[in-house]
Amino acid sequence: MSEVRNVIIIGSGPAGYTAGLYAARAMLEPLMFAGYLSGGQLMLTSDVENFPGYPKGIGGPEMMMELREQAERFGLEIHDKNVESVDLSEQPYKVVVEGETFLAHSLIVSTGAESIWLNKPGEEAQKGRGISTCATCDGAFFRDEEVMVIGGGDSACEEATFLTRFASKVTLVHRRDVFKASTIMYERAAKHEKIEIKTFRQVQSWLSDEKGLTGAVLEDPRDGSTETISVTGAFIAIGHKPITGFLGGQVETDSEGYIVHKKHTMTSVEGVFAAGDVVDTRYKQAITAAGMGCQAAMDVEKWLEDQHL
Ligand code: NDP
Numbered sequence: 517m518s519e520v521r522n523v524i525i526i527g528s529g530p531a532g533y534t535a536g537l538y539a540a541r542a543m544l545e546p547l548m549f550a551g552y553l554s555g556g557q558l559m560l561t562s563d564v565e566n567f568p569g570y571p572k573g574i575g576g577p578e579m580m581m582e583l584r585e586q587a588e589r590f591g592l593e594i595h596d597k598n599v600e601s602v603d604l605s606e607q608p609y610k611v612v613v614e615g616e617t618f619l620a621h622s623l624i625v626s627t628g629a630e631s632i633w634l635n636k637p638g639e640e641a642q643k644g645r646g647i648s649t650c651a652t653c654d655g656a657f658f659r660d661e662e663v664m665v666i667g668g669g670d671s672a673c674e675e676a677t678f679l680t681r682f683a684s685k686v687t688l689v690h691r692r693d694v695f696k697a698s699t700i701m702y703e704r705a706a707k708h709e710k711i712e713i714k715t716f717r718q719v720q721s722w723l724s725d726e727k728g729l730t731g732a733v734l735e736d737p738r739d740g741s742t743e744t745i746s747v748t749g750a751f752i753a754i755g756h757k758p759i760t761g762f763l764g765g766q767v768e769t770d771s772e773g774y775i776v777h778k779k780h781t782m783t784s785v786e787g788v789f790a791a792g793d794v795v796d797t798r799y800k801q802a803i804t805a806a807g808m809g810c811q812a813a814m815d816v817e818k819w820l821e822d823q824h825l
Pocket of ligand 1: 564565566634666667668669670671672674691692694695696697718753754755756798799800801
């Protein structure tokens with residue numbers, strides 16, 4: 517077993533890196549387990565246009581690399597490994613990583629969220645063969661082909677617009693006629709000549725042949741009528757769910773699995789703090805995650821001081 521650390525940060529998006537930066541500058545010598553795919557969802561995002569301080573925008577991966585570099589400059593120790601489980605039954609807390617146990621007085625959980633799939637008939641077999649949840653990762657495979665995006669939020673509008681770089685046509689399919697997306701993102705998609713918007717449609721089932729995806733049966737939720745759409749690529753952008761499985765139910769979550777804050781950024785377990793999309797049911801922005809990461813690190817510093825640790 518390791519020495520007892522002041523704080524271990526689990527997860528590495530804007531929340532985790534900002535927590536790491538603040539904890540390092542507070543001389544807490546933080547240790548971070550960043551995950552095998554460090555950087556979180558912004559590593560899968562093309563352009564970030566709404567993070568203050570980048571007047572020309574910045575690529576998501578580039579921004580995460582800069583945040584990481586900034587935190588490391590002040591001494592954040594980062595391991596690109598996944599946490600398997602934690603034991604919060606007694607102090608110091610145990611964090612198990614690849615079979616090795618690490619000890620800490622406090623934890624900051626900033627593991628973010630992962631994409632939700634539709635789970636419609638035929639979906640499982642076509643994952644990676646035409647159906648994806650990441651346009652930035654897979655969009656280039658569909659050069660001059662017709663694709664669809666499912667969803668009505670910022671992610672769906674952003675992905676649809678991004679996909680016009682490659683696809684000959686993008687159909688944006690949404691189950692209602694009101695979009696959750698911000699006006700600027702919606703307008704950008706709606707005005708694009710390569711994008712067709714189909715409202716009041718949801719996927720009933722997927723269609724495929726031996727080469728991969730060929731389309732989907734779309735249903736009108738108002739009357740159950742159906743139509744077929746022919747596409748070789750489909751991008752599901754219907755939201756995300758928080759990543760908390762490794763906590764084994766030891767930290768209180770709400771009915772959708774988001775960690776609940778009890779006092780400032782502290783969770784139901786004394787000394788265990790949480791920040792970013794793993795908590796945030798409402799804003800889910802890079803800037804709000806970064807702000808919450810800062811709050812969590814400051815709360816850890818105060819808590820350790822109060823415990824005389
Ligand atoms: P949202 O929760 O905002 O939107 C999800 C969309 O998917 C909704 O339109 C919803 O429909 C639809 N949906 C959900 N479940 C289903 C289903 N089973 N079948 C069909 N449609 C479904 O998620 P996003 O990922 O778009 O955005 C999450 C957060 O991230 C938001 O706060 C957003 O602002 C932010 N974001 C910001 C970006 C930026 O600013 N650059 C880019 C991307 C995301 P309905 O409307 O009917 O509920």
